[in-house]
Amino acid sequence: MDFITGLPRSRGNTVILTIVDRFSKLVHAVPLQKLPSAKQLAEIVARHVFRLHGLPENITSDRGPQFVAAFWREFCKLLGIT
Incomplete structure (x- = not known):
């Protein structure tokens, strides 16, 4: 996962x-x-992804600020994991 930014x-x-x-x-x-x-x-x-393909075994990112603790906290909430 990553973002492409700065596009027109x-x-x-x-x-x-x-x-x-x-x-x-x-x-x-x-x-x-x-x-x-x-x-x-x-x-x-x-x-856009898990609904179509299910949960993956692994997720790889560049550890940008969007993909660290806050994302995982919200992701776990969404899945009902405490």
Whole structure:
């Protein structure tokens, strides 16, 4: 997972969230108006990826600030994990 930022505005969007399945090489590219909060990111990933493919065994990111503690906290809340 990573973000492509600094793009010219297109249909109101300036950011693309990219999610790549390292096994199948399937790419999900989700256009966004701006960088999401941790809660929004957890909801986006659940809606655009996990809803279609189920939960993955591993998730890899560049450990950017969007992908550390706050994201995982919100992600676990979304899944009902305490």
